């Protein structure tokens with residue numbers, strides 16, 4: 024029955040979107056799956072957007088949507104925020120790509136170090152993936168070891184996806200994978216590897232792995248193990264840095280040795296940064312021995328730098344981030360109440376939320392193993408039918424331009440989407 028409903032939803036999706044179908048057919052001739060991001064590879068074909076403004080999107084077939092995905096958390100300021108547009112326009116006037124440094128880089132670095140207590144110095148990259156690659160590589164150089172301790176369900180970018188059984192195109196670091204929120208599994212790994220670990224790479228909340236928050240005791244326990252064994256602790260805050268003005272680590276009162284950020288900080292332009300303890304970051308300093316070169320043509324690209332300066336300096340005020348966090352907590356509570364009537368639930372932290380097609384408690388990726396993902400796919404299609412766009416995996420993010428009215432519209436659409444099928448049908 025669920026298969027029938029899903030097939031019907033796919034047919035309805037295709038029927039409403041002839042232009043998107045044509046676009047996909049031509050893209051698929053030259054792009055594997057017709058996309059450049061696996062996450063956008065939707066059945067029957069990807070969702071194709073022509074334009075966006077605020078928290079609205081228009082697809083290439085002319086339909087309008089409320090956007091509750093925000094490009095997988097990049098769109099914290101909404102689409103086309105004035106401050107970022109002005110920053111980009113200023114670069115259009117002065118020029119870009121000079122093979123030289125610019126004052127704006129020092130400004131962005133200062134703004135990051137002032138914001139995140141554990142950052143003494145920073146290095147920019149073009150993406151969150153690269154920031155994590157730099158962080159892990161620095162930890163390997165600092166320790167002389169190459170084994171990375173990661174967590175089942177951890178996602179740190181296109182080359183660093185740690186979900187057990189994942190078929191990602193990972194870089195060949197030696198990996199040992201532990202269970203999230205299970206300090207015993209980390210203690211055992213430390214026992215087995217002794218001093219042979221390069222680093223622990225950890226999200227304070229499993230992000231793509233299902234918005235599963237880390238327990239404060241678990242995260243503190245990992246911090247203590249790293250301190251006791253002299254292992255570099257990397258907090259990947261590419262998603263969680265939005266939870267408070269100082270990131271998740273400020274809310275938790277736990278400092279990482281290295282921290283990576285990206286996504287929304289670049290205001291929608293490619294951005295990544297790794298920052299942290301002076302004695303590790305100095306490995307990138309040519310006046311220090313030993314030091315290591317790390318270049319990247321676009322590490323300091325002027326568009327991203329100008330946009331990040333605008334985001335950090337003008338958009339991401341403490342007051343706005345706190346409001347956003349509270350709004351997210353409220354929305355998740357209301358969504359969860361609705362979802363539980365049909366055997367779903369919402370997990371998350373602040374303005375980041377995941378919808379899961381199960382009512383069992385979720386503390387690690389293992390708790391999501393084997394659940395029937397077809398139900399969340401159907402819910403995705405039912406929401407899209409009601410002109411609300413979320414991630415196909417059930418990912419929902421809030422932005423600064425959502426308000427009570429849009430949240431109400433989201434919850435109404437969610438209630439209707441859940442009512443589109445009775446309990447028996449959802450569970451079949």
Ligand SMILES: Cc1ncc(COP(=O)(O)O)c(C=O)c1O
Pocket residue numbers: 095149150151152153155178179180181226230231259260261262285286294295
């Ligand atoms: C926690 C986390 N780390 C790293 C990344 C990779 O960032 P990017 O896509 O900019 O390479 C992501 C992207 O989703 C992420 O969620």
